[in-house]
Amino acid sequence: MANSTTRDSRATASTESTERQDRGGVLDRLVPTLADSIRRASFWTAIVLPFLYVPLLATGLSTASETATFLALLGVNLVALYVGHAYRR
Numbered sequence: 172m173a174n175s176t177t178r179d180s181r182a183t184a185s186t187e188s189t190e191r192q193d194r195g196g197v198l199d200r201l202v203p204t205l206a207d208s209i210r211r212a213s214f215w216t217a218i219v220l221p222f223l224y225v226p227l228l229a230t231g232l233s234t235a236s237e238t239a240t241f242l243a244l245l246g247v248n249l250v251a252l253y254v255g256h257a258y259r260r
Contacts, residue, residue, distance in 0.1 A: 198254070213255030220248045 198206045223244055232238045 210258040213251040214258035217251035217255050
């Protein structure tokens, strides 16, 4: 019984590893010469971008344009996190 559990956890780990490689491989297939630069820029963008939230949140999201700006920054940050997560792995 313990042997089947071990096999299942290995299969799961293998599947997760393959999925991570596939996600990183998409960027490598689309723009192989720029993949590392794009990952680096996305990684650092994901780190720095939240500092732009502070002035918006400090003054409040009282207008539609402030709310739209905040949501756009949040969306860009999520994309940057997704693309830059494989930087230096």
